[in-house]
Amino acid sequence: MLDFDPLFYPYSSQRMSVYAKNGMVATSQPLAAQAGLDILKKGGNAIDAAIATAACLTVVEPTSNGIGGDAFALVWTKGTLYGLNASGPSPKSISLELVKKAGYHEMPKFGFFPVTVPGAPSAWAILSERFGQLPLTEVLRPAIEYAEKGFPISPALGKYWEKAFQIYKANLKEEQFKAWFQTFAPKGRAPRIGEIWRSLDHAKTLQSIAETKAESFYRGELAEKIHQFSKRYGGFIRKEDLETYKAEWVEPIKVNYRGYDVWEIPPNGQGLVALMALNILKGFEFTEKETINTYHKQIEAIKLAFADGKTYITDAKKMKVKVEDLLSEAYAEERRKLIGEKALEPKPFKPAKGGTVYLATADGQGNMVSYIQSNYMGFGSGLVVPGTGISLQNRGHNFSLNPAHVNALEPCKKPYHTIIPGFLTKDNQPIGPFGVMGAFMQPQGHVQVIMNTIDFHMNPQAALDAPRWQWLEGKKVEFEHTVPVHIVDSLARMGHQTNWAMGSGNFGRGQIIWRNEHGVLVGGTEPRTDGTIAAW
Template sequence: MNYNGLDYPYPSQRRVVYGTRGMVATSQPLAAEAGMEIMKQGGNAIDAAIATAACLTVMEPTSNGIGGDAFALVWVKDRLYGLNSSGPAPRGISIEKLKERGIDAIPKFGWIPVTVPGAPAAWGELSKKFGKLSLTEVLKPAITYAYEGYPVSPITAKYWAKAFEVYSQNLDGKEFEEWFKVFAPHGRAPRAGEIWKSPSHGRTLELIAETNGKAFYEGELADKIHQFSMEYNGYLNKEDLVAFKPEWVEPIKVNYRGYDVWEIPPNGQGLITLIALNILKGFEFDIKDKDSVDTYHKQMEALKLAFADGLKYITDSREMKIKVEELLSEAYGAERRKLIGKEALMPVAGTPPKGGTVYLATADGEGNMVSFIQSNYMGFGSGLVVPNTGISLQNRGHNFSMDEEHDNALAPGKRTYHTIIPGFLTKDQKAVGPFGVMGGFMQPQGHLQVVMNTIDFKLNPQAALDAPRWHWSKEKRIDMEKAMPKEIQENLKKLGHEIVVAEDVGLFGRGQIIWRDEKGVLAGGTEGRTDGAIAVW
């Protein structure tokens, strides 16, 4: 994996970062440094991942929170483990009950889209199974930042201001007052460089640390969530919280040109990346083909076909009507590959919306590596903050369908189609490393592009992230970054693609990569489209 990317025509503005004893890559510098500090105190990559994730709930609340979900791929002692800590719909909700209230579509805000939060349980489970330090030690940096404050990063400030504008226009009701009290204490979003703190958030993290997460699901915090929900006719209650347990799952994979590309199985959408790669591996791509129109065309068509399947079939794995193995079979890949011609397809799929997520990757000198992702969805989530806790609740239930015949139909205790996905790469049963690209429905598209940049086009981790990206949104529409050469844009239009140059780089996701070579040297890349940073030892 000693790819230098020196021949890449769009040189990286950042350099690859190297280390041997430890590395943390994420979207906020202070959070990355906090994870590294935990490693230097005797923690491992798992401890560092938990510490960084907890810090991100404080330092990047625009994308995640204590009231969100989490997934992880963990490499320990030459084995890859998968953790699904996404919560289900409350047991008291149903399509029938919502329709009785005159609700035909699940809203973005309020109590209806709130599902059981899984992030605190993920931290506790990872710490218990693989951590070296106590959760109290690991969460200390996040607790300190919550109590004492920190200067808000530039990109976070940008999205905070956008969220404030959206919520000011859409959140109408007493139940939303706490959000403005906590996240807009001066009647506006905090500005870049301005100190923001949330003591109630700090106290919540202390309770989670002292009880290894139990306070959130069984104790004081669970009681507060229950009371808040009951006060405003919510469906989430303490019984839902008590019943929740994270699930260790077997990761799924596709072998792509000698490398195994790993994802979390459904309800996560990582399956879409693997379906697309399974189609694309039947084509040949040379290094010089990186910026050819034919390469982009085939990538886009394979991705659209994969999304058509994913949006139809992905839901709670216990209720999927078609097996993952069938969607990833060689025969099915070959069948779908035949559909790719010389003109843009019109896939049968939904319209993917934008989302808000944080991703981080960690590695230590012992060989442990973690690919970790957590999210509230659509930025801050539901707009609900549990009073006096700092807990911002997710709105993941918005992804459920109200069509009873749809595979992803809302049902009591069911997990919905989930956008957040961690990725991992291995070769010959040895770890290459964690990777991820956060950003709603951009995530499988970002995974696809990063994997091909790495394997097919031999780009180093930083160049693989810096390369101009595209984003399929619906039908034949492809959004492209400004850096994409105009010649490529024009030639893709000739093939029937509807090309739109997007102003907002946030549309194209935000990624992190850590690769380890055969000598144990770590090479990291971080996202230039956000406040990305790598802490290294």
């Protein structure tokens, strides 16, 4: 089991790790965490709690996810780890040529061009059908009630809602975006912290999904509304795209890091990047976190892993290299040899900022879930299907318009995907779920949290509180203000282009639940947002 001191707390925080036995839910929004816990207390299991929390987050944190987004999950139950890929493909009628003909040189962020088939409702239905103990109508009831009756805006949520509103107000002038403003800015502005926001359209849509086990979304009335909205404004997504979609079970991938197996979802997700970086880093010895050597080698390993990830990761059916080759010891050794005393210049790409929610659940029966859900880049495409509250994701923004690139836009293709759930085991026994949301920060967050846990023996809360960095592109690295100044100065002398970040929103938002040798659940939640742990 994990070796950590429960009182080891080197970083400032107002929280300690939470301990409980019967159940635990950790996520970025207190109301959603409590909704999941309520489902556990009603006789649901960790899978039911994860679905309830995820659905609730589409209402109480719409700045980061929605009904029209994607999801991924890692589920531990009865001695087996299952992977679910609920990301959707591009529409059948779209093409690279059409996007270029419209005058774009890269995939746009807003409108119908980047809209891909939403996978989240399918994830809820499939998880419930296979592993749930309660009816979906009961599991989605907390989300429906918050949408019907409203809830008060929390501090971090209010901040990001206002930021998104200002961006959308400046950029989304066309009629097709009108429903977004009617739904998320009904008073002509973003709702303020402490103010009540509600959406009856969300409630009706969630009720329909619950009663039909998501059939209405893919083959019923909601599918028809999505189809008509897209058709009216020259969009590409159609009923046939929704009708043919279903989330798929996948085999999780892993690397062994110092005796622990670290698990991720395979491509099209970028969990492979985290695993490649850890595979490189395990060839070095680390004794302390706050050293120049630790930061330098972590940054260099992430840069190399991202260079490879952006070159090879796409829809699994379109991959030109094998995942096992990228995770081989020989491959890791070759990449490790490139790390020297100076900052490398990897093949460049520029990560985008993202909007995602992560949650972890566990119950007294031994079930554990690592779940992540997103619309991408905040509210997504800026398109809300009128009368439904469904904000459509813009995940297709990650496609390349270079026809020679492995991740080039094609019809019915899944793009390189940023959202990744993580899971940790040892000797075929579960330690638990972990994750750090935040677009291209996610694999970087996974690496830092896992090393904080395994190399530096931090308890879950300390592992999340610890200072973070983010590689941006080239030699550019961004640091939290809590990273020691002398380390950043030394890294700059080694060739890193260092920068202090303004605010904490750039470094992801994570959650952790471990199960210790006594069967007790130990949880940590993100101090950089409205994160909370609900437990009993």
